[in-house]
Amino acid sequence: MSQAKRAVKKMSMPPAKLACLHCRASRTRCDGKLPCHNCEIRARDCSFVPSKRGGSRKRRVQRKSASESEASRSPSSHLLTPKSIEHFINPGAGLRRPETIGEQQSLCAKSETLSVTESIDDHCARIYNSEQAVLNAYYIFLHQYFPILPPPKTRPTLDCPIQWPLSAAEKMIPHQSISPLSLALSAVLALIPLSQETRCTAAACVSFRKALAQKFSQAALQRIDADSEYLDFISDRQIGSMAAVEQLSTSRDPLHPQTPVELESILALLLLSNYEHTERANSLKMTARASQALIIAKNMFLHRLGLENDTFSEAKRRAWWMAYFCAHLCSVVRQSACLNVDDDSHFTTPYPRLESNPEAWLIFLEALRIGVASVKFTASYNKHLSSHADMSRIFEQMKMLDKWVLQVSVRIESYVPVSSSMELDPAYESATAEVMRRLARIRLSRYLCF
Incomplete structure (x- = not known):
């Protein structure tokens, strides 16, 4: 086969501007579609993330915008980008103005x-x-x-x-x-x-x-x-x-x-x-x-x-x-x-009564106290880090906070319902207690991920 024919055959399927994760990991040519041919025949999920490699320096800005537009075709691609969630750690917790x-x-x-x-x-x-x-x-x-x-x-x-x-x-x-x-x-x-x-x-x-x-x-x-x-x-x-x-x-x-x-x-x-x-x-x-x-x-x-x-x-x-x-x-x-x-x-007021779930209010508020403690810990950590102070005390606070999170998590998971009279605890109050426990679990899950 002549060199010209080999060149034509080589360019019959031009390389895609962005390959999916599976093709990139296996170093297989990807057609850039969603799903791509390789993932489709293998019945696996096909996802894309923007590529930060390759291309000339003069066209780097254009290549970046092309990658972002290509990645936008995948509904789950933006979830894999850290920039899409970093605003949740700022004051306001991600709320829009x-x-x-x-x-x-x-x-x-x-x-x-x-x-x-x-x-x-x-x-x-x-x-x-x-x-x-x-x-x-x-x-x-x-x-x-x-x-x-x-x-x-x-x-x-x-x-x-x-x-x-x-x-x-x-x-x-x-x-x-x-x-x-x-x-x-x-x-x-x-x-x-x-x-x-x-x-x-x-x-x-x-x-x-x-x-x-x-x-x-x-x-x-x-x-x-x-x-x-x-x-x-x-x-x-x-x-x-x-x-x-x-x-x-x-x-x-x-x-x-x-x-x-x-x-x-x-x-x-x-x-x-x-x-x-x-x-x-x-x-x-x-x-x-x-x-x-x-x-x-x-x-x-x-x-x-x-x-x-x-x-x-x-x-x-x-x-x-x-x-x-x-x-x-x-x-x-x-x-x-x-x-x-x-x-x-200093507070002597008892927690509200929930006959079928006596610990619901305690766990609900305890998860929020952990959130406040984490805010204070973050402020203390940043202060020590900027002043180049001794971090041994910060590490001890981190261990205590981790221990606190694990203790409350165990109490959430070890819940056993308690039977109660219908007059004191109607069915929707049981649902209220369950919602409070789930909200506490959601709050603690962000700390257990780190």
Whole structure:
């Protein structure tokens, strides 16, 4: 065979710009397709990562962009790149800036405004026309993940939001509550699409749900300010907080029969702190709401409760430990010092009751304490590293932190359910305990990977 024919045969299948991982490992020619021919005939997963080798120096920038565009064909390739996850270790835990979210929504809304506005009356918002309907929706959608209220005596009934069209809801809200807790719950519930909503992911519908939730949030903050001023005015003239509550409760009934009116502002602030964190990505307002709730809880001495078991004891325990949880969560998210939380040895308030899973609250909070300890350890490590100080103390702290993580992990995995009466622990409270344990396991998994 002549040299010219050999050259033609050699170039009949030009080399691919990017080979898959299996072909690169076995030094086999890859056709660059997804999946490639070699992986397809061998029935194995085919994945690509950007290549950083080869090519001339003059065209290195162009080759890099070509590799990135080639790698984008594989949906899992970006997961293999460390740069795609490195932002999760920064303050904010990977949350996008609020203005970035708004810009993306406005861009999406431009392309769908015409098609959505034509049938906007066909879409409804999740709004409730009574306090009991709001409370019932809380136990259906939120209680398992954010247990700020005691469990009810009976199971929740069927969820019944009113059919309120978006065009009407833009002008007014049918049910204006005077309870800050009811308004805060309505803000979070407004973000949940209705089951019959056919275009719940449309940009216009999503934007409206966010705007409606913000209206409820602002209304809740106004009621919190009004209640706090009234409580301060009464507390200057009465001894003890219960006297203030008795006068405040004359203006409205409590939302939950086992939760006194004085706790509603605290619980509303905790909900709004979580709302600012998960929905609006505003860590500053998240911290402000949690800090205000923690201050009010301490002023009511909710952290110094005893073993009393009255009508409101369970609600007070949950109010305090959820305020404690949100304060520590702010520390983990912002990678900074914890919010004015004293040494845990100063707290005498027992953990809330979960009959079927007595250790759920302890493990749930212990995993978060490990997160705060890791933030402090990272700050200490960076300080010693920059100052070239002796690292022996840092290594001892690392060993203690590892031991702590392993101990809590063992307690999570060695869980044995405890049978309980239906009256004290309904089925959804068992689900709440299971969610708390799973969240603790997720938090600890990031430490066990290192």
